[in-house]
Amino acid sequence: MGGSLRRGVTDVHVHLQPFEQAHPATLEVMRQRVKGFGALLEKLKDPRHLLDYMDRSGVERACLISYPAATVLGLTPDLRELATYAATDPKRLLPMGSVDPLHTREPGAEVERLAGLGIRALKVHPPHQLYPANGYLDGSAPGLREIYATAERLRMPVMVHTGTSVFPGARIKYGDPIALDDVAQDFPDLTLIMAHGGRPLWCDTAFFLLRRHPRLLFDISGIPPSRLLSWFPRIEEIGDQVLFGSDWPGPDVPGMGEEVAAISALPLSEEFKEKLFVSNARRVFPG
Ligand SMILES: [Zn+2]
Numbered sequence: 604m605g606g607s608l609r610r611g612v613t614d615v616h617v618h619l620q621p622f623e624q625a626h627p628a629t630l631e632v633m634r635q636r637v638k639g640f641g642a643l644l645e646k647l648k649d650p651r652h653l654l655d656y657m658d659r660s661g662v663e664r665a666c667l668i669s670y671p672a673a674t675v676l677g678l679t680p681d682l683r684e685l686a687t688y689a690a691t692d693p694k695r696l697l698p699m700g701s702v703d704p705l706h707t708r709e710p711g712a713e714v715e716r717l718a719g720l721g722i723r724a725l726k727v728h729p730p731h732q733l734y735p736a737n738g739y740l741d742g743s744a745p746g747l748r749e750i751y752a753t754a755e756r757l758r759m760p761v762m763v764h765t766g767t768s769v770f771p772g773a774r775i776k777y778g779d780p781i782a783l784d785d786v787a788q789d790f791p792d793l794t795l796i797m798a799h800g801g802r803p804l805w806c807d808t809a810f811f812l813l814r815r816h817p818r819l820l821f822d823i824s825g826i827p828p829s830r831l832l833s834w835f836p837r838i839e840e841i842g843d844q845v846l847f848g849s850d851w852p853g854p855d856v857p858g859m860g861e862e863v864a865a866i867s868a869l870p871l872s873e874e875f876k877e878k879l880f881v882s883n884a885r886r887v888f889p890g
Contacts, residue, residue, distance in 0.1 A: 608661035609661060609863075609867070609876075609877075609880055609881065610663070610881075611663050611880075611881045611885070612661055612662050612663055612664075612847065612863060612880045612881060613662070613663065613664040613665070613666075613846070613847065613880070613881070613884035613885070613888065614657075614662045614664070614665045614666070614847060614848055614849050614851075614859060614862075614863075615665075615666045615762070615796070615822050615824070615846045615847065615848045615884055615887075615888075616666060616668065616762075616798060616822050616824035616825070616848025616849060616850050617665040617666060617667055617668065617848075617849065617850075617851055617852075617859070618667075618668050618669075618850070618851070618852060618853055619647065619653075619667040619668065619669055619685065619688070620668070620669045620670075620678055620680060621669070621678060621680050621681075622644055622678075623644070624677055624678050624679060624680075625676055625677045625678060626676060626677035626771075626772075628770075628771040628772070629675075629676045629677055629678075629770055629771070632769060632770055632771070632854055633854065636769070636854035636855050637852050637853070637854060637856075638857075640852070643852055647852075650688050650689075650691040650692065650696065651691070653665075653696070654691075654692060654695060654696075656859065657695065657859065659860060660858065660859035660860030660863060661860055661863050662849075662859055662860070662863065663695060664694070664695050664696070664697060664884070664888070665695070665696060665697065665859075666697045666698075666699045666723070666724065666762075666848075666888070667685065667688070667689055667696055667697065667698050667699060668699045668726050668762075669682065669685045669698075669699070669700060669701070669726075670700070670701030670703075670726045670728050670731070670732070671701060671703045671706075671732070672703075672728060672731040672732055673703075673706070674733060674772070675730075675731045675732075675733065675770065675772040675773055675774075676731055676770060676772075680700075682698075682700040682701075682717055682720065682722060683720055685698045685700060685722070686698050686700075686717075686720040686721045686722055689721065690721060693721070694890075697723045697724070697888055698721065698722050698723055699722065699723060699724040699725065699726050699762065700717045700720075700722040700724075700725060700726070701725055701726040701727065701728065701732075702714055702717065702725065702746075702750050703732055704732075704734065704738070704744045704745070704746030704747045704749075704750055705732070705733065705734060705744060705746070707746060709749075710746035710747075710749045710750045710753075711749035711750070711752070711753040714749070714750055714753040714754055714757065714759070715753060715757070718757050718759060722759075723759065723760075723888065724759055724760040724761065724762060724796075724888070725750065725754055725759055725760070725761045725762070726761075726762050726763075726764070727747075727750075727761060727762070727763045727764070728763075728764045729763070729764060729774075729777030729778060729782070730764065730767075730768045730773040730774050730775055730776075730777045730778045731764070731768065731770070731773055733774055733777070734747070734777065735777050735779075735782050736763050736777070736782035736783060736785075736786055737782040737783075737785035737786055739751070739789075740785060751786060751789070751790045751793055752790065754793060755790045755792050755793040758794070759794075760794035760795075760796055760820075760887055760888070761793060761794070761795055761796065762796040762797075762798050762822065763780075763782075763783060763786070763795065763796070763797060763798060764778065764798050764799065765778050765779070765780040765783070765797050765798060765799050765800065765801045765802075765805065765809060766778045766780075766798075766799040766800065766801045766802040766803065766804065766805065766825065767802070767803065767804060769854050769855075775804075778801065778804070778805070779801070779804075779805055779808070780797055780800075780801040780805050780808050780809045780812055781805070781808050781812070783795065783797055783812055783816075783819065784812055784815070784816075787812070787816040787818070787819050788816075791818075794818075794820070794887060795816075795818070795819055795820065796819075796820040796821075796822050796846065796887070797809060797812070797813070797819060797820065797821055797822065798822045798824060798825065798848070799822070799823075799824060799825040799826060799850075800821055800823065800826060800834070800835060802825055802826045802830075802834065803830070803834065806834040806835060809821070810835060810837065810841075813841045813844055814840070814841065817843075817844070819844060820844050820845075820846055820883070820887060821841065821844050821845050821846065822846045822847075822848040823835075823845060823846070823847065823848060823866070823879070824847075824848025824849055824850040824862075825848075825850045825853065828862065828865035828866050828868075828869060829865070831866070831869060832869060832870070832871075838871070838875075839871060839872060839875050842874070842875045842878050842879075843878060843883065844883070845875075845878060845879045845883060846879070846883055846884050846887065847862075847863070847866065847879050847880045847884070849862040849863070850862075863880070866879070866880075867880075
């Protein structure tokens with residue numbers, strides 16, 4: 604990347620999913636919108652390649668996200684494999700799994716099983732898993748209550764996707780971050796991370812919620828760096844809540860290091876950037 608690298612950067616949003624399982628339509632999006640996707644998929648099977656890429660990108664730690672989304676994406680990951688992969692370097696690779704509340708008989712027990720495997724956090728992906736993030740209230744996803752309650756008890760952070768998705772079959776209505784107003788109130792000790800800030804449709808809702816719930820965290824991944832300050836002009840007001848994420852290797856993401864560089868170049872205070880890249884993530888994912 605050149606220049607001087609910031610030390611201790613955590614990227615809280617990296618996708619490490621078994622795309623060889625994916626529906627043809629899902630794969631087509633990846634092939635069209637991720638440069639060199641086929642070769643990359645092969646290389647990423649070896650965690651040493653990923654660690655090397657992180658070194659070159661100036662990233663010390665990465666959350667590795669994998670979640671089941673059989674209907675929309677065709678993905679049914681083996682999260683034991685993810686945990687084994689991350690165990691190559693547990694200080695740097697933080698596995699983030701997921702429990703599908705619609706297709707899991709005992710979702711609370713499943714959260715405990717994942718924690719036992721070494722999974723550090725959970726992903727909730729409403730547009731790809733087809734339920735609202737507050738679906739424990741209206742009966743559309745009752746299992747979510749056990750998932751949130753167990754994660755709260757085990758101190759596992761839960762990241763919720765908000766905003767749009769480019770994948771065919773995704774139900775965008777479930778990306779409205781307003782559902783997190785319920786989750787933040789009903790599970791007050793849960794470490795809740797809002798991914799993508801409702802981009803681009805609900806950024807005002809997202810910012811309102813972040814100010815209303817000071818413990819709610821904001822992973823800025825999936826927002827083009829060139830848009831961050833026009834979509835979140837007052838982001839410095841919520842400096843204790845922001846987390847850096849690249850969303851690599853997602854559609855249209857140029858690279859992990861490219862995201863670090865582009866965000867670093869924005870006219871934001873050094874104090875804010877240190878919180879964004881380093882210290883907030885140390886608080887959320889200690890050790
Ligand atoms: Zn993502």
